């Protein structure tokens with residue numbers, strides 16, 4: 319079967335649905351394909367951060383998203399390997415009525431919400447249960463995809479631009495020779511849902527506990543005493559230490575002095591599942607003749623925090639801008655689509671580079687402990703960390719935090 323569109327989007331996660339949403343009112347006919355049927359699970363911490371929230375607000379969807387079951391995100395609780403806590407809660411700053419600047423929303427609900435919003439657009443046709451297995455080419459130019467539906471029928475979708483929004487194992491990235499899993503720039507992580515977790519404070523929790531280093535252990539609060547709990551580590555370190563993340567997480571929950579009481583009555587209410595995070599410290603070339611890659615397919619995850627929804631949404635916005643420009647020019651060659659890379663360089667690379675520096679620093683236990691000790695004593699350092707977490711534009715603060723001269727001044731002197 320043959321289908322004709324202007325734009326084919328492969329994958330209906332935040333990157334794919336985001337691209338379709340940003341093409342609203344473009345006048346372009348869009349096919350949005352996903353191998354799954356929504357709602358579907360996606361292994362994730364479910365943290366919809368400030369960065370994601372900014373784009374959801376621009377799309378007019380943030381308040382609507384908060385109607386989904388969720389835990390409100392009022393800030394971040396950090397702790398050092400030695401167990402020193404530092405909690406940033408915007409209500410301490412802006413008063414009890416302060417609005418959350420993020421949320422913890424199960425991807426089962428969040429992705430379904432975005433996918434339904436995208437598929438309800440007049441210019442978008444959604445195809446669920448369609449697995450893309452190949453690209454269609456005319457010479458060097460990609461002009462479509464081949465997909466198999468649930469009954470095994472093969473469909474050909476033709477379009478001027480194919481957007482690879484198909485996540486970590488992107489077939490689109492693969493087919494244009496952009497698929498790589500570099501253990502230094504790839505995290506593996508596990509996640510489970512628990513009920514009955516004590517002591518949560520409506521802030522996401524990131525704990526640099528010794529057992530999880532050089533990764534971290536997280537507790538992201540959902541409704542009541544439910545939480546998304548997990549931990550992640552660079553693939554390089556998992557391979558080096560032959561680490562079993564599920565076992566390490568289980569040990570932290572059952573034995574760690576900081577957590578064992580909080581989990582005493584907690585029940586695991588899901589399977590513990592693992593998935594990979596392709597990091598933006600080595601992002602892929604996100605364009606080719608007739609192709610753009612967004613989100614995980616382009617390897618855009620924040621190398622320090624592991625946050626990828628925000629960058630998937632941001633890249634979808636930039637991709638949509640370039641798609642519209644390409645249709646105006648009627649040119650879909652890589653020379654025109656290269657503009658997308660320029661936009662990523664401008665809007666994403668400075669932050670990705672900074673967060674990579676923080677990741678490297680944060681993997682040194684001694685430095686982390688020292689940092690948290692100084693944080694207790696130095697109001698200016700506290701201000702900086704708070705600004706890094708709650709400001710609308712956080713890059714300048716993050717740059718300062720990762721600046722060696724600033725760190726020497728604050729940690730050693």
Ligand SMILES: Cc1cc2nc3c(=O)[nH]c(=O)nc-3n(C[C@H](O)[C@H](O)[C@H](O)COP(=O)(O)OP(=O)(O)OC[C@H]3O[C@@H](n4cnc5c(N)ncnc54)[C@H](O)[C@@H]3O)c2cc1C
Nearest residue numbers: 329331332333353362363364365450484485613614626627
């Ligand atoms: C354990 C873990 C915890 C995380 N925690 C957070 C967090 O708390 N906050 C945060 O912001 N980020 C987090 N991330 C990162 C985040 O999950 C990803 O960055 C984000 O999902 C990227 O969105 P995407 O749309 O690019 O890809 P995905 O969300 O992976 O969506 C890809 C879509 O493509 C579809 N697809 C795949 N192959 C095909 C095919 N061949 N044909 C058709 N469809 C296909 C899939 O079914 C899927 O729906 C975490 C990741 C992991 C693994």
